Amino acid sequence: MAKYKIKSPSAIQLKGMVAADIRGLYSLFKQEGCIESENKFTDDDKAVFLDDIQTRLAQKNKTDKQASADMLLCIDKNKYLLIDAKFNSKSVRNIDPKELSDKLTSSRSLVLSDDFYFGNAFYVLFKSQVINPSQQNRLKREFQNKPQFRFMNALQFRELFEK
Amino acid sequence: MSNYRYQIEQYHSIEKADIAINGITVLAGVNGAGKSTLSRWLYYIVNISTIYDTNRFEEYQQNLGNEIRQYATAKKEFAESNDEVDMLSKARKSILDINYNGIETADEVLSIYMAATKQFCEEWKKVLPTMNHNALTRISNFLHFEKISNGSDDTLIERFLEERMKKGTSEKESFFLAIKKRPIEKFFEKTRKTYHETDRPNSISFQEDGVEIITDKKIGSLLGLDDAIYIDTPMALSVTDSTNQFWNELLFMLKNQDENIDISREAKNMLKRITLITGGEVIEKKDVFGLKELFYTRNSDNLTIKLENAATGIKTFAYIEQLLRKGYLTNRTVLIIDEPEAHLHPQWIVEFARLLVLLNKEIGLKIMVASHDPDMVSAIRYVSEAEGTLDYTNFYIAEQNGNSQTYTYKNLGNDIEPIFVSFNKSFELIEKYGVDNG
DSSP: OOOOOOOOGGGOOOOTTGGGGEHHHHHHHHHTTTGGGGGGTTTEEEEEEHHHHHHHHHHTSSSSOOOOOOOEEETTEEEEEEEEEETTTTOOOOOOOHHHHHHHHHHHHHHOOOOOOOEEEEEEETTTTSOOOHHHHHHHHHTTTTTTEEEHHHHHHHTTBBO | OOOOOEEEEEEEEEEEEEEEEESSSEEEOOTTTTHHHHHHHHHHHHHHHHHHHHHHHHHHHHHHHHHHHHHHHTTTOOSSSSSHHHHHHHHHHHHOOOOOOSSHHHHHHHHHHHHHHHHOOOOOOOOGGOOHHHHHHHHHTTTTTTOOOSSOOTHHHHHHHHHHHHHHHHHHHHHHHHHHHOOOHHHHHHHHTTTTSSSSEEEEEEEEETEEBBBBSSBBBOOOOEEEEEEOGGGGGGGGSOOOOOHHHHHHHHHOOOOOOOOOHHHHHHHHHHHHHHHHHHHEOTTSSSOEEEEEETTOOOEEEEEGSSSSHHHHHHHHHHHHHTTOOOOOOEEEOTTTTOOOHHHHHHHHHHHHHIIIIIOOOEEEEOOHHHHHHHHHHHHHHHTTOOGGEEEEEEOOOOSSSSEEEEEEEEHHHHHHHTHHHHHHHHHHHHHOOO
């Protein structure tokens, strides 16, 4: 498959989004627990940090905070991808298909711009020592092979993009 | 227990395979990487070398038996009654009925042959004066004997008898020589004639505890193995007779007529395990012609159906069950299964994998499987670990050499992750074909 190009998310409109939600991928990965040797993005690659948005929306609407993917990344052809970082997980066993499906739905519902399309890919990222090929196989099968959900480490994720 | 090392180089799609067989060996690789080819040649090596003597004996029996058949045909030309011809046919049959049991059985065969030859010559001699030249020439030609000159020839029969006696002795000598020298050509002759292999590997090697069995000149004998059993598909149990030699040989074992088979306590325990998994067992019944047929009986409701009509997954367990019951699965056997997971539901794949591990652990059976299934591979890996047999479990993956269609088998030891890398390719394809990427 052709490689993605990372685009600035400044054009996309999200519910309750402020300029500070657009952050560098390197810092976001680091904040989520990605180890230095696997964190190959730079802060010039920008993504939207959805967690802060959900907190703000919950405060504003006086509701419980909704779970969503951690990050939203805009790519070429007016598409966006979702990323859930699970770098701190020690095992893939506690990954719940229902929880991730809900995160996918709630994250998509944040997007207001109707000229941006979901790229059909929700990336769940792990530390490379956790997500070896047999665990990847296990997760994929647990998710009934749904093509939207993709499980990998940060290095493999970096490979999906142009340098 | 002996350890075995098996190598093939440059044969069909196999560039190089160097495989240890000392417990459970798992081969993984894409379709067309040569896994079944490896299975087949392992089967040939073990089976042909272990029954090499018997095969040579059968050849010897056949050669002498065919001579007697020729006498019988020739005798029809001058015999007074059919009974006389029958005597020769009976002599031939008694030669073929002798089972190989040490080299002294060769003398038994020879003495029957000699007696039949003498009898034939005596009777021929009686009618010789009444035979005209053309009839005599015809018989002589048929018996591949010398050209008959015109005029009477009193010593003809004596010369014939002498020549045939010599032939009998030389057949015996060449049989002795063949079992002493064990020429490798006989091995390839068998793979060609019986198993229809049209070519042979450029390099093939099989070592028992470091000792080479296959050399340029000789196929050696195996001290630690008696049998190889090859199962390419459980569907083999659905047929009663087929043109597939492997299926016939498997069916022969499953329906073995020998009633007094003593099996070990471990084997009996294994049988119980299988009954627990499948909820039934295989039983034998004789049909109206006295031939054995296999049935599957379900314990919960005593439903009894022909095994060929049972679920294909049941057949997978049934062949193991029946081979155990017939005493074929021992520590002197190597069991080769292609894709044992075929036709099994995931939970039974794991049960089957555990059964293989336990057969290896409890009975000492050596096993080689080729698999495409994640559950089979991981179950063998982790159940072996739990059972403490991981040191005797080896995984191999066929790696493609560049863009060529040849594969090199890489020893992974106990690491199954590279196998999963190749399994996971399917997910990439679902991602590619299964979502609209614009």
